Amino acid sequence: ETGVTQTPRHLVMGMTNKKSLKCEQHLGHNAMYWYKQSAKKPLELMFVYSLEERVENNSVPSRFSPECPNSSHLFLHLHTLQPEDSALYLCASSLRQGAYNEQFFGPGTRLTVL
Amino acid sequence: SQQGEEDPQALSIQEGENATMNCSYKTSINNLQWYRQNSGRGLVHLILIRSNEREKHSGRLRVTLDTSKKSSSLLITASRAADTASYFCATGFQGAQKLVFGQGTRLTINP
Numbered sequence: 424e425t426g427v428t429q430t431p432r433h434l435v436m437g438m439t440n441k442k443s444l445k446c447e448q449h450l451g452h453n454a455m456y457w458y459k460q461s462a463k464k465p466l467e468l469m470f471v472y473s474l475e476e477r478v479e480n481n482s483v484p485s486r487f488s489p490e491c492p493n494s495s496h497l498f499l500h501l502h503t504l505q506p507e508d509s510a511l512y513l514c515a516s517s518l519r520q521g522a523y524n525e526q527f528f529g530p531g532t533r534l535t536v537l
Numbered sequence: 538s539q540q541g542e543e544d545p546q547a548l549s550i551q552e553g554e555n556a557t558m559n560c561s562y563k564t565s566i567n568n569l570q571w572y573r574q575n576s577g578r579g580l581v582h583l584i585l586i587r588s589n590e591r592e593k594h595s596g597r598l599r600v601t602l603d604t605s606k607k608s609s610s611l612l613i614t615a616s617r618a619a620d621t622a623s624y625f626c627a628t629g630f631q632g633a634q635k636l637v638f639g640q641g642t643r644l645t646i647n648p
Binding site for chain 2: 425427429463464465466468471478479511513515520521522523525526527528529530531533
């Protein structure tokens with residue numbers, strides 16, 4: 424257990440559905456991240472939050488909408504997704520934002536878009 | 538591209554043998570980290586090496602960093618079946634605030 428939990432672990436949705444992914448960290452960290460992991464592609468950073476402020480948005484389509492209500496929780500709201508959005512979505516946290524910090528990852532949500 | 542590139546993409550060895558994976562990158566870094574990912578799971582941090590360090594050890598893991606060649610290697614000694622996983626290097630570039638992950642090396646340990 425890394426101290427980062429994600430729900431649900433698996434999600435199947437149609438292109439017209441709206442769903443949300445949830446991430447919670449119990450480590451007292453100040454930075455949280457969303458990554459997308461597709462087959463045969465490097466891990467893609469999507470969003471970074473530091474002290475509940477979004478500090479990075481890596482040109483992610485607007486059909487992905489992040490929310491960070493407090494430093495322990497991070498959501499990724501999904502709507503009108505495309506089949507190519509099917510991937511493993513990983514949440515991570517670190518003590519502070521920045522490349523010097525070790526990141527702690529959750530187990531991921533396996534998303535399938537039909 | 539700033540990302541590190543791991544080599545080989547896949548490696549299969551017998552239990553008990555040593556496994557070596559390499560990571561190369563293109564621009565100056567302030568640190569490099571190695572992570573492990575078991576199939577379909579999240580990544581687990583293994584070790585961080587700073588740009589002014591040349592070698593670090595953690596249990597059966599040994600990481601080297603050669604900034605002149607812009608490369609790092611991860612050595613796993615006396616491999617076990619439980620070491621079967623994908624291994625990723627992540628680079629922290631100077632002036633950047635985020636880690637950039639490579640595509641990973643898929644390691645299989647055969648019993």
